[in-house]
Amino acid sequence: METIMQIVFVPIGIASLGLILSLIFKGIDRRIAARFQARVGPPLVQPFRDIMKLMLKETIVPENCVRWVYESAPIIALVGSLMLLLYIPMGPFNAPLGNFGDLILVLYLFTIPSLAMVAGGFASGNPYATIGAQREMVMMMSYELPLAMLAAATAWKVTSFSIAKISSTVIWSTVGPLGLVGILLLLVVVLSVAPAELVKIPFDAPEAETEIAGGLLVDYSGRNLALFYLSDAVKSFAFASLIVALFFPFKLGTTIWGEFLWFLLKVLIVMIVSVTTVRVAAARLQIDNIAGYYWKPIALVSLAALALIAIDTAVVI
Amino acid sequence: MPTPAFFELVKQILSKPVTNLFPSKYAPASIKKFLKKGKINPPIKTPDKFRGKLIYEKDKCIGCGMCVRVCPSSAMELVGEPPKRKIKHYVSRCTFCAICTEVCPVKCLHMSDEFLLADFDKHSENLIVG
Amino acid sequence: MSKTVNIPIGPVHPALKEPVRFTIEVEGEKVVGADYEVGYVHRGIEWAGMRQNPIKTIHLSERICGICAFCHPLCFVQAIEEIGDVEVPERAEYIRVITAELERIHSHMLWAGVAAHEIGFDSILNLTWNIREKVMDIVEYITGNRVTYGMLQIGGVRRNITEKQYPKIREATQYYRELLDKIEDVFLRDPTIRMRSRDVGILTKKRALELCAVGPTARASGVPKDVRQDFPYIAYPDLDVKAIMPEEPIGDVYDRIFVRIREIGQSADIIEQCLDQMEPGPILAEQNVAKLLADLQNFEGEAVGRAEAPRGEVFHYVRMNKNEAPLSWKARAPTYNNVQTWPDMIVGEELADVPIIVASIDPCVSCTDRVTLIKDGKEEIVTGEQLHKLSVLKTKRVMRR
Numbered sequence: 001m002e003t004i005m006q007i008v009f010v011p012i013g014i015a016s017l018g019l020i021l022s023l024i025f026k027g028i029d030r031r032i033a034a035r036f037q038a039r040v041g042p043p044l045v046q047p048f049r050d051i052m053k054l055m056l057k058e059t060i061v062p063e064n065c066v067r068w069v070y071e072s073a074p075i076i077a078l079v080g081s082l083m084l085l086l087y088i089p090m091g092p093f094n095a096p097l098g099n100f101g102d103l104i105l106v107l108y109l110f111t112i113p114s115l116a117m118v119a120g121g122f123a124s125g126n127p128y129a130t131i132g133a134q135r136e137m138v139m140m141m142s143y144e145l146p147l148a149m150l151a152a153a154t155a156w157k158v159t160s161f162s163i164a165k166i167s168s169t170v171i172w173s174t175v176g177p178l179g180l181v182g183i184l185l186l187l188v189v190v191l192s193v194a195p196a197e198l199v200k201i202p203f204d205a206p207e208a209e210t211e212i213a214g215g216l217l218v219d220y221s222g223r224n225l226a227l228f229y230l231s232d233a234v235k236s237f238a239f240a241s242l243i244v245a246l247f248f249p250f251k252l253g254t255t256i257w258g259e260f261l262w263f264l265l266k267v268l269i270v271m272i273v274s275v276t277t278v279r280v281a282a283a284r285l286q287i288d289n290i291a292g293y294y295w296k297p298i299a300l301v302s303l304a305a306l307a308l309i310a311i312d313t314a315v316v317i
Numbered sequence: 318m319p320t321p322a323f324f325e326l327v328k329q330i331l332s333k334p335v336t337n338l339f340p341s342k343y344a345p346a347s348i349k350k351f352l353k354k355g356k357i358n359p360p361i362k363t364p365d366k367f368r369g370k371l372i373y374e375k376d377k378c379i380g381c382g383m384c385v386r387v388c389p390s391s392a393m394e395l396v397g398e399p400p401k402r403k404i405k406h407y408v409s410r411c412t413f414c415a416i417c418t419e420v421c422p423v424k425c426l427h428m429s430d431e432f433l434l435a436d437f438d439k440h441s442e443n444l445i446v447g
Numbered sequence: 448m449s450k451t452v453n454i455p456i457g458p459v460h461p462a463l464k465e466p467v468r469f470t471i472e473v474e475g476e477k478v479v480g481a482d483y484e485v486g487y488v489h490r491g492i493e494w495a496g497m498r499q500n501p502i503k504t505i506h507l508s509e510r511i512c513g514i515c516a517f518c519h520p521l522c523f524v525q526a527i528e529e530i531g532d533v534e535v536p537e538r539a540e541y542i543r544v545i546t547a548e549l550e551r552i553h554s555h556m557l558w559a560g561v562a563a564h565e566i567g568f569d570s571i572l573n574l575t576w577n578i579r580e581k582v583m584d585i586v587e588y589i590t591g592n593r594v595t596y597g598m599l600q601i602g603g604v605r606r607n608i609t610e611k612q613y614p615k616i617r618e619a620t621q622y623y624r625e626l627l628d629k630i631e632d633v634f635l636r637d638p639t640i641r642m643r644s645r646d647v648g649i650l651t652k653k654r655a656l657e658l659c660a661v662g663p664t665a666r667a668s669g670v671p672k673d674v675r676q677d678f679p680y681i682a683y684p685d686l687d688v689k690a691i692m693p694e695e696p697i698g699d700v701y702d703r704i705f706v707r708i709r710e711i712g713q714s715a716d717i718i719e720q721c722l723d724q725m726e727p728g729p730i731l732a733e734q735n736v737a738k739l740l741a742d743l744q745n746f747e748g749e750a751v752g753r754a755e756a757p758r759g760e761v762f763h764y765v766r767m768n769k770n771e772a773p774l775s776w777k778a779r780a781p782t783y784n785n786v787q788t789w790p791d792m793i794v795g796e797e798l799a800d801v802p803i804i805v806a807s808i809d810p811c812v813s814c815t816d817r818v819t820l821i822k823d824g825k826e827e828i829v830t831g832e833q834l835h836k837l838s839v840l841k842t843k844r845v846m847r848r
Contacts, residue, residue, distance in 0.1 A: 037573035038329040039336050127454050131476075131798065201567050202639060210462040210565050210802050281323040283639035284567030286799045287476060322633045326570055335577050366591030366606060383737055389499075389506035414506045414597040419605065420736040 022237035059222030073120030074227035080112030091263025132215025182308030525752030554757035602732030662759020669696030
């Protein structure tokens, strides 16, 4: 009986908690972005209202689309993002599926929402969406290498791909000075991948409102759009939680709820640093610049980080 | 992202926002309740030469019809027969150029500072002067 | 394998503020062909202007363009004044210059925000529009309205700028001069903006001359074209105006940003010069509007009025023949010249650059558009000869009346 409870209700609870938290975080993100721009900004509950409004609107399906792909893409995207929450530990709470998957699985789960968007974009048959889907694929290919380096480097150090293991060891304390530099570089890499992973300015070429009118999402409306919106919010939250789990697993040593709040605060700070401040302070880059940026400097930096950590591990042992 | 724009933005986050809220905090669910606790943000003050809704002194008007001739949007209409001829002004058509106040030989037309003129009916009592 | 795809942009598109349609031929992300199509708006302003007295038309011409709401009536009024030999008092001419230059500041700030928005930099949009509020306040303070000023009258201006108002205007010009460094920092020294605007949408000097580009678009390509300098009107002969050009003009989007930002400083200088040189005196040649209306019925002849709007040269042609309404009125907005440069700039660039290139000439499509006649729903190509025939017909029609 207990196992059924665990299998059914814990994931549902975590998913709904994750949904609510990510929408609140989206509200905070919008509010802070507005304050950067000297605006008052929307109230914190605005994302909830947006979802509600989109749910009430008519869902239009274009005539010449591949209907089943078009309709299932948003659901796959949302399920993919919610799955992430089951693998990433939320501060003091261990991930319910933490024992069944590892960092590599999580990194591949991150591509599922993007792939679903690409599929939906192609399926909608709109030229803007096609261009957006092409751009999204180019971008995914560009930032995959740095992310793979991230997984390799952390696993090299901790000698395990398990996130539970990684987040239970404070990675900074296990290394010498060389490794410290390596981990710092790794942090820079992962923070600069974040806006691209989450399709935010300056790397929002696939959606590019003023160029291709919303790109991938141009034909989506109503419920389908709401699901994509939710999946975007959840994915941002999950990515920030992953960064916290990998790099900042520091504990306060208080009660379990205190730890949880501390974890949320860390996620918020990571989100503000890597997404909000970047997206208000930059213009949108062209897709070839984005690819160049990830293939040249960022890939080099991640390789250097991997090499440094490898050398450090060899020296320490 | 240490760009010049970024420092500007950091400066902005530390100062007060420059936009003002819409004249009520949110769209109220119930008007009655809203008015009871109501904190209505007052409209912004208008400058001296502001051109708002027209004020018409009907008694002074001699019905010469000059304003009707110069009104660019034909918002004026003559009503009645000569000695008692007066004008009728449709605010919903008015472009607030104030040329009628200049052409009037007896100065019976003035501009007020009233600008909250939205209405559901363009022929409502509020939007017809004279 | 090279396969090209046609991508339609417009008539309704988030990057375009007004209806214009582009057909962009892309190969991957690269643009290999571009064509534009205007003619989606027809407002009949000229038609209305030819059926009412010029005093009404002043206010109508303000509404040709919401942003050049001073330049269009200024051209019209200048043309009428030339027809009727109306002597404009000197103070009125200075007040006209001040309003025109305030309008230039506000238009350029507005454009800067829109351009930033096109490349996805919304923080700069908010920043510049916040700065722009100051000049809007001054315009409202002087004329009584933020957008359509209602400032002009045949033979002068309708509102005086009193001595009491000088300090506030000076304060605003000072504010802009101090902010200029900041604006340049934010725009010209920002790495992402530089990346998106340097060497993008190049219009060479040769092509700019061939296509008769005007205004900042021409100046950024190195053509020293400025009506204020070449054919000084109103009080500009007494003022120090020089066409602003980049030191080494390339003619890309970056240069067009540069020219516009420098012109904000230039406008602030001109306004201060005006305040210094202005002497008290009358502001209107004919106080009595009723008498003016009667005088207008005796005007006969034709004239053109031209002015340097924030976007380039505005040109109005008016013909009167002792009638209350003008016989002919033709308004040409600067965008009419500048739209021709679009295909030149767009071809060879990335698809992502199309919105910023389109925005870089500061297009004002509704001011430019005239009616397009389509017979039987078929597209038709009009040859030069046919155009000539049409213009002969029109001239005959104008002369006959």
